[in-house]
Amino acid sequence: MVVDALLSGGVQAGGETVIDKLDRPGATLVSLLEQADWAILIDAIQGNGQPGTIRRFDQRDWPAYRGGLSSHGFGVLDALMLARELGSLPSRLDLYGIEIGSASPGEEARSEILAASAQLAQRIAADLADPIR
């Protein structure tokens, strides 16, 4: 949803910028990160926050991670920790989560999640326009 919002907001891939939607990348994320200088990762999260809450994580948050929502026991944070161990993390990594509350297969995204996606897309577009921010 954030990718869609980015694209509809005029941010385009090309040159040195790659915009991708990943479907349960698992360990494949490690090799993708290896090729990047700056990666912005966005995932759905289920925490204690209200649906639509945007959270930003840095590496100090990682040790608190337990299990998570991954299939096959190897999720985004596992891949990030493995990448860190292998020295494959990009020099800049912005990791965002959007609280989704409960979710059912086939269910439409709630309005607050769509709004959060649009808000995060604006923030990322501004970052891309001015990376020093």
Place this chain on the structure above:
Amino acid sequence: MTDQQRSVAIHVPVLARVEGEGALDLRIEDGDIAELRLRIFEPPRFFEKFLEGRHYTEIPDMVARICGICPVAYQVTAAQALEKLFGVELDPWARDMRRVFYCGEWIQSHSLHIHLLAAPDFFGCNNAIELARIAPEEVRRGLRIQALGNELMDLFGARSVHPVGVRIGGFHGAPSLARIQAMREKLRAALPEAEALIRWAAAIPMPQDDQAFVSVATHHPTDYAIERGQIAVSDGLRIEADAFDAHFAEQHVPHSTALFSTYHQQPYLVGPLARLNLNHVRLPEQVRALLTESGLVLPSRNLFDSLLARAVEILLALHEALRLLDGYRVPDSPWVPVTPRAGVAIGCTEAPRGLLWHRYEMDGEGRVVNARIVPPTSQNQGRIEEDLRLSLLNFGLDHPDDALRLHCEKVIRNYDPCISCATHFLRFNLDRA
């Protein structure tokens, strides 16, 4: 920790994971195993009901959803069964590319299991992240091989997770020659990496175990069986997939909602080691030479050789994909027309984890009346219980509880069941008598 009476109860709570749920109950009394029960609740049972009433054109995409790691196995097995019933003769291009597609799945699934799930056990590591600390180059190599397998699946399936490329009668599309040439270069470049992986796997100190067990795998007169073949048993039985029910039985057991499979009333092994035990003479010469160099004596009676068997099958899959992509041509049509008819469709192939058997009763309009899917994990369930019992006795029950738990995990992970996705899943409660 163990007490002097040797009365130990280990209970592993049910785990809710996307790819499977499992539990292990182990009770040791007076230095002997009083109770050992493994429960695995595998997802395909739900899918059998979901498939009823569905048109045959929907089946490949639906069964791909059964497993995120081995969707190709489910797609190709369903397609094989239905094409046989409908009297479809695949174009040689489609027949070969089904095998290449399947090779991609073996490569990614085996590399995932070796490096992220199984190998950490044998280096005293809790997970792949710890393993990366002491063997970073090997883990990097494993990730590269896994990514290549994913790429090969993506080439024919449009995506590697739940691919959508297969249709009854062939494929929906054919990759361009340029994409195939690029893939061939990558596959060729991966050969020395896969050879190094075999040497590395062969050098890992494995527990020594010696058990008599029945191996079951598909078998083909010329190929190392993957996507076609008869069902072969290590006692010499050779049957077509249609005769499965005459020799194999699925039954409910009181302690599990999953079905246990038996062959002539005994547990049996499916998967890489069973395949290698039965089909190693069908390996290409280059792979067989490296297998000989590794020192692995076949048939093996040590399930801990499964990790090496997976490494050997990765090299086989690379060679097979290269061989079949040699002289690639874009076909006039990647599929042939299909006319459905009523009847019973039965098929079997070799999923990364072992024999996968499908049966569909179809009506005249090409809709599923009922479906039955026998996945490898449920077939191995009885064998895992038997293995745990024998292996624990061989290991010694006087070890501390943590060592017993780790040994159980190692044994179970040899089979790469869906529950092994949850590495170090044995969170157990200990009661002492």
